[in-house]
Amino acid sequence: MANSYQVVVCGGIVPDPLQTLEPVAGPAGPALKNEMMLPAVLDPWAGHALYEAAALARKFPGSKVYLVSLAPKAKLQQVMMTIAQRVPLELVALDGPGGGFTDSAETAAALAGAIQGIAGLDRSKLLLFGGWESASRGAGSTMQMVAERLGIVDQFQGVDELQIGEDGSLRILERVEGGQHQVSVCDAPPALLGWATGNLGEPANNAQVGMQNMRTIMPSLQKAKPTQLKSGIAFASVALPKLQRETRIVKDASVDEIAKEIADWAAAE
Amino acid sequence: METILFLAHTEADGGLAKATLEALEAARALGGVLIAGLVGASVEAAANSIAGCGASKILGVAGEAFGESRYSTDAAAAEAIAQAANATVIVAAHTSRWARALPGVAQRLGAAVDTHVAALSADLKATRWYYRQRIEGVIERAARPRVILLDSGCAPAYAGAPGAAAVELVNVEITPALQRTRVIGKQAPKAEQQTIRPDAAILFVAGAGWTKKQKDGQTHVADAGKLILDFIGSANSSLGSSKSLVDLSGEGQAVLPFLSHLNQVGQTGSTPRHPKGLATCCHGEEPHVVGWRFIKERRAVNLDANCGWARGKADVLYVADAFAVIAKVNELLKAKS
Amino acid sequence: MEERPSMEVDIVCVGFGPAMGGFLTTLTPALAEFPEAPQVICYERADGVGFGVSGVVTRARGIRQSFPDLDVSQIPMAATVKQEKVLYLLDPVGASRRSKPVKALDAALRTAGHSDRFAVELPYTPEFLHKTNGLILSIGQFNQWVSEQLMMTGMVQVWPGMPVAEPLIEDDAVTGVRLADQGGMPGMDIRAKLTVVGDGPVGPVGRKIDEVLGTPPGFERNEWAVGSKMVIELPDGVDLEPGFVLHTMGYPEPEIFGFFYVHPDRLASAGIFVPSWFDNPVRTSYRYLQHFIQHPYMEQFVKGGRLRSWGAKSLMESGRRGEPFLCGHGYARIGEGSGSTNVLTGSGVDEAWTTGIQLAEGVIELLREKAPFTRDNLDRAYVTRRRSSWIETEGRAAEHARNGFQKGFIRGLVGMGLAGVTKGNIVVHAEVKPTHERVGTIEDYFSDRIPREEIAKIREQAKADGTPLHDLLMDRSGWPPIEYDGQLLVTHQDALLMGGKVQASGGFEDHVRFLRQELCEDCVTQICVEVCSGEAIAPNKDGGNVPVFDKEKCVHCGACMWNCAHAVDASGRTNIEFAAGGGGLHSAEN
Numbered sequence A: 001m002a003n004s005y006q007v008v009v010c011g012g013i014v015p016d017p018l019q020t021l022e023p024v025a026g027p028a029g030p031a032l033k034n035e036m037m038l039p040a041v042l043d044p045w046a047g048h049a050l051y052e053a054a055a056l057a058r059k060f061p062g063s064k065v066y067l068v069s070l071a072p073k074a075k076l077q078q079v080m081m082t083i084a085q086r087v088p089l090e091l092v093a094l095d096g097p098g099g100g101f102t103d104s105a106e107t108a109a110a111l112a113g114a115i116q117g118i119a120g121l122d123r124s125k126l127l128l129f130g131g132w133e134s135a136s137r138g139a140g141s142t143m144q145m146v147a148e149r150l151g152i153v154d155q156f157q158g159v160d161e162l163q164i165g166e167d168g169s170l171r172i173l174e175r176v177e178g179g180q181h182q183v184s185v186c187d188a189p190p191a192l193l194g195w196a197t198g199n200l201g202e203p204a205n206n207a208q209v210g211m212q213n214m215r216t217i218m219p220s221l222q223k224a225k226p227t228q229l230k231s232g233i234a235f236a237s238v239a240l241p242k243l244q245r246e247t248r249i250v251k252d253a254s255v256d257e258i259a260k261e262i263a264d265w266a267a268a269e
Numbered sequence B: 001m002e003t004i005l006f007l008a009h010t011e012a013d014g015g016l017a018k019a020t021l022e023a024l025e026a027a028r029a030l031g032g033v034l035i036a037g038l039v040g041a042s043v044e045a046a047a048n049s050i051a052g053c054g055a056s057k058i059l060g061v062a063g064e065a066f067g068e069s070r071y072s073t074d075a076a077a078a079e080a081i082a083q084a085a086n087a088t089v090i091v092a093a094h095t096s097r098w099a100r101a102l103p104g105v106a107q108r109l110g111a112a113v114d115t116h117v118a119a120l121s122a123d124l125k126a127t128r129w130y131y132r133q134r135i136e137g138v139i140e141r142a143a144r145p146r147v148i149l150l151d152s153g154c155a156p157a158y159a160g161a162p163g164a165a166a167v168e169l170v171n172v173e174i175t176p177a178l179q180r181t182r183v184i185g186k187q188a189p190k191a192e193q194q195t196i197r198p199d200a201a202i203l204f205v206a207g208a209g210w211t212k213k214q215k216d217g218q219t220h221v222a223d224a225g226k227l228i229l230d231f232i233g234s235a236n237s238s239l240g241s242s243k244s245l246v247d248l249s250g251e252g253q254a255v256l257p258f259l260s261h262l263n264q265v266g267q268t269g270s271t272p273r274h275p276k277g278l279a280t281c282c283h284g285e286e287p288h289v290v291g292w293r294f295i296k297e298r299r300a301v302n303l304d305a306n307c308g309w310a311r312g313k314a315d316v317l318y319v320a321d322a323f324a325v326i327a328k329v330n331e332l333l334k335a336k337s
Numbered sequence C: 001m002e003e004r005p006s007m008e009v010d011i012v013c014v015g016f017g018p019a020m021g022g023f024l025t026t027l028t029p030a031l032a033e034f035p036e037a038p039q040v041i042c043y044e045r046a047d048g049v050g051f052g053v054s055g056v057v058t059r060a061r062g063i064r065q066s067f068p069d070l071d072v073s074q075i076p077m078a079a080t081v082k083q084e085k086v087l088y089l090l091d092p093v094g095a096s097r098r099s100k101p102v103k104a105l106d107a108a109l110r111t112a113g114h115s116d117r118f119a120v121e122l123p124y125t126p127e128f129l130h131k132t133n134g135l136i137l138s139i140g141q142f143n144q145w146v147s148e149q150l151m152m153t154g155m156v157q158v159w160p161g162m163p164v165a166e167p168l169i170e171d172d173a174v175t176g177v178r179l180a181d182q183g184g185m186p187g188m189d190i191r192a193k194l195t196v197v198g199d200g201p202v203g204p205v206g207r208k209i210d211e212v213l214g215t216p217p218g219f220e221r222n223e224w225a226v227g228s229k230m231v232i233e234l235p236d237g238v239d240l241e242p243g244f245v246l247h248t249m250g251y252p253e254p255e256i257f258g259f260f261y262v263h264p265d266r267l268a269s270a271g272i273f274v275p276s277w278f279d280n281p282v283r284t285s286y287r288y289l290q291h292f293i294q295h296p297y298m299e300q301f302v303k304g305g306r307l308r309s310w311g312a313k314s315l316m317e318s319g320r321r322g323e324p325f326l327c328g329h330g331y332a333r334i335g336e337g338s339g340s341t342n343v344l345t346g347s348g349v350d351e352a353w354t355t356g357i358q359l360a361e362g363v364i365e366l367l368r369e370k371a372p373f374t375r376d377n378l379d380r381a382y383v384t385r386r387r388s389s390w391i392e393t394e395g396r397a398a399e400h401a402r403n404g405f406q407k408g409f410i411r412g413l414v415g416m417g418l419a420g421v422t423k424g425n426i427v428v429h430a431e432v433k434p435t436h437e438r439v440g441t442i443e444d445y446f447s448d449r450i451p452r453e454e455i456a457k458i459r460e461q462a463k464a465d466g467t468p469l470h471d472l473l474m475d476r477s478g479w480p481p482i483e484y485d486g487q488l489l490v491t492h493q494d495a496l497l498m499g500g501k502v503q504a505s506g507g508f509e510d511h512v513r514f515l516r517q518e519l520c521e522d523c524v525t526q527i528c529v530e531v532c533s534g535e536a537i538a539p540n541k542d543g544g545n546v547p548v549f550d551k552e553k554c555v556h557c558g559a560c561m562w563n564c565a566h567a568v569d570a571s572g573r574t575n576i577e578f579a580a581g582g583g584g585l586h587s588a589e590n
């Protein structure tokens, strides 16, 4: 198993999930209220992709992990300070809109362009990783278009596991309908894996990793290419759903009463 | 006038899934010229099943290689059909297979793509969710071709009578490059029991409270597991979970072995569709409840009258001990059946 | 555990609050002039550099010195102070515990005619309280903005999510710091020529240095407050000008001071301080904050608004009296942990920032001289600067300004006024007692309102439910129950989840520890449980009496540290060890 990989992870940033989100009309279409103020995190599924990439790189010495991210530079910098302590990586930063209301095709074009710009990329070692959906746009379409632009036709989505065989083949579990996994084997890289949760937890912070990463992260942020996205999408409306239900709170009923009510409700057609 | 291509893949049995028939109905509702495109190991049966759908023609890509859910062949087939149909709008179901393949196909066609569409109007306004079901957007696009993937449960299913349909086969050459990936098969998660049932009437959500210390200062994880599985067994329900609970199970703790991340509902979990949902021992925090967007009737059992469910997230909150309540419910349900 | 790694840098900094902001902002531009730029690295324990609960108002003298061309609109939530008011709040519910003199004052004010909103505006704001030309800031946003400016230079690194466990001390020198262990991985030793300690009022690194290297004569840290505050989205129809500042006293209890600052974009900060000299052992800042915002005067601004975030933090009110040795071999102290906060003017941010500037100026001087960071050199380059600045004169003036509060609210007010007006020349003298010496039993405190037997029952109920006593006791003693509306009035637990991260990064040890379990076993007052700002310390319902700590809920306010009913040694150390830990970043808006 002398193989090594170049794992390119595409990951955006999203507001911390506990934030209250509210849409507002911005100059370039819908945006989130206080978007620049909301604390941001690495998109969770892309985060899993990154941790899987790091684990793979550890297992196959000589491998390298790139993180390609399109987001407003200042926000990206904040998020990087957390991510960069966890995983050795080289950042490829694009300074542009990272919100959910942009067109995935445009984002994909920008990301693919950035990946093509990475010096020394070797297709025979290339694994393109990302989250299977973002927590912002939630489209699950960006990565496929990035891969198409890079000519990668072995693509997997909703990936929970990757195993590298003795022969260097990739054995992949993808989420499919009915709470099942599809098992596929791909001969060799290049391939795209859009990750779901995977099997790894968040790695612990490591000061040394952080120090090393900073050598490339700050320069990358400093020279992050300003990226504009044009959008073919016209929003007829953007609104919060009617959230509140009238909750009936049943407080002092007996277990029997409650159970009967639930059982009747559950059994009703 | 738009040329609408309804694109479908067959299932293992050669037929079409419910979600696929829903997409067909949605495509029919658009008006315009309808063309159907089928991909599968063989497509005759499927074509016959929609013979009466009003399509001006049915295109097909068939062959062993196209019976598998695989990006390379799926994309090649879809691309070929789309080219042959010269469609302006392509409508398909948001199945795992098309969700994987069609965005890339859109890229090849120079088409725009909208996924997870929850409603589609006759003038092609698509409703979809942003920020994990927190913000609802209605979008329009001038660009053509335009690919639209419709979520399941968002339209009635096509229910026309079967007939005899003629399929115009489109040839797709299977090059070695399309066959670098082999599909081995399907496997259920490493769980003792298959607990996820998309077609079930009820989503039963178990929260971390099931594993917490109870009134007597002890945990009762074994009881909890039994109560949960009994409910799932007796109530035609699918099992969902909060993140906290599956995370616990993941950390090597012997907590509810039948749960995996696939059960997780919410922000970083799934957003299943069921007519009813019952949350137990789950606090109802926003990152969890966003996964309930498509659960119509919602009830919760929680000891805490101030938990999240109390505030407009459920229709009914029962402030009670879920251990006692679910035990009794299970009894009653058994008696009913 | 694996072997402990170690690393060398030139300057290691602990904590990223306003003090460190001032230090690094001043230091960074000068680094480029050195052929081999010194490597400077800063570790912040919270998951983001936006930790620091306080919407603050500050005169911003030091901050404006650092950013002469400051464009306030570039800092999210920042506004220039426009209008200041000081209010005395009367008690509209009749539950507030008012001493005879306070009642007399209330009566006098009532007859003198007050507004129908139970509030009396002070005819003028005393000069020493003025924040003219000052700034209203969200410290979270401000810290983030500052760190952005710093990071983008590429000259320094500011790492969040990295608690510093302790200083490395060899003989009488600090030689660096040890990072906290995480997930079985030993924390790294960072060896440095200079360690800059800016870990705030309750930081464990500063405290450890005091413990090992000693403190100056007269050093005393018995006076504290825990501040609890909310960021509120103002309701429609309330159009307050950004820059509006309100200070209140008198309600919910006379001892509890309140504030209300208006940010841009219809946001406001509202908060209160629960001080150590408040005699109620069930001193819950969250509940009191909820009563504060429901006071008829406050309600006119916030009713119908929405809670966006909430947080809590300790304030070291001993101020200058709590000044440690400001430097020693290899280290220097800045910010609130170095005794810079001025309680007379209610101001800590600008003071902290300015001590940072002063240290940086000194450090640049020493770097230029190629002089080592010895005690003498730091004393000359840093401490001298500080002593000859307004930090020292104003800190001295404030030193005993609030002692009067030890003897009651009215005396305190008088003392504070006198000290303010006479620049500290006249003060009310009183011995400042730590919480564990001041606070009596719950039964005694409530003896005039709740019979002992009933308290016993309430205790039983709380114990069985695993909840603190404060809500039950307050409900019983006349405080109206809180009507949760899920918008502005939400449960304490929901507040924890509002507007921020709650998940502490995993793998750190519990940072709140009960040192001598037998003391907790016998402890009846359990102030730690009652005060806990995050409901992270809860009564033990599973047998035994040692409270349980849940680090996922801890907001790192540090209030438990000075709110224990028992001291473990003569130094006054309490039975709670408050160590370094991760997490607890609740909202970057705070």
Ligand SMILES: Cc1cc2nc3c(=O)[nH]c(=O)nc-3n(C[C@H](O)[C@H](O)[C@H](O)COP(=O)(O)OP(=O)(O)OC[C@H]3O[C@@H](n4cnc5c(N)ncnc54)[C@H](O)[C@@H]3O)c2cc1C
Pocket: A017, A018, A044, B206, B207, B208, B209, B210, B212, B214, B241, B242, B243, B244, B245, B264, B265, B266, B267, B268, B269, B270, B280, B281, B282, B283, B284, B285, B286, B287, B288, B289, B291, B301, B302, B303, B304, B307, B320, B321, B322, B323, C503
């Ligand atoms: C980035 C991120 C993503 C996230 N994504 C998700 C997600 O996708 N899905 C998700 O679920 N969460 C998600 N969360 C986590 C979420 O914020 C909560 O932490 C989680 O949902 C809490 O799970 P819980 O309600 O089961 O547990 P807890 O909060 O521990 O609640 C347990 C509940 O059980 C009740 N209880 C205990 N015993 C009993 C009893 N005998 N009878 C009745 N009730 C009882 C208690 O009153 C309590 O309300 C995410 C968080 C973050 C930060």
Ligand SMILES: Cc1cc2nc3c(=O)[nH]c(=O)nc-3n(C[C@H](O)[C@H](O)[C@H](O)COP(=O)(O)OP(=O)(O)OC[C@H]3O[C@@H](n4cnc5c(N)ncnc54)[C@H](O)[C@@H]3O)c2cc1C
Pocket: C014, C015, C016, C017, C018, C019, C020, C043, C044, C045, C046, C051, C052, C053, C054, C055, C056, C057, C058, C139, C162, C163, C164, C165, C198, C199, C200, C201, C202, C203, C204, C205, C226, C227, C228, C229, C271, C272, C312, C313, C314, C315, C334, C335, C336, C337, C341, C346, C347, C348, C349, C350, C352, C580, C581
């Ligand atoms: C509710 C409230 C309202 C206030 N209002 C005002 C006001 O209106 N005006 C005003 O001027 N001042 C105000 N203050 C005071 C002001 O907030 C402080 O004086 C000021 O923040 C002190 O700055 P600092 O940098 O010294 O410390 P801090 O702001 O406390 O920063 C210290 C930093 O060190 C970090 N840290 C601690 N331990 C460690 C460790 N072991 N490892 C790594 N990092 C660590 C902390 O997380 C923190 O980020 C208020 C305080 C409170 C609590």
Ligand code: SF4
Pocket: C514, C519, C520, C521, C523, C524, C525, C526, C527, C528, C529, C546, C547, C563, C564, C565, C566, C575, C576
């Ligand atoms: S920590 Fe202090 S206040 Fe809390 S129970 Fe122990 S002795 Fe009592």
Ligand code: SF4
Pocket: C512, C531, C532, C533, C534, C535, C536, C537, C553, C554, C555, C556, C557, C558, C559, C560, C561
């Ligand atoms: S446990 Fe945490 S939240 Fe509670 S008082 Fe102590 S520091 Fe504050």
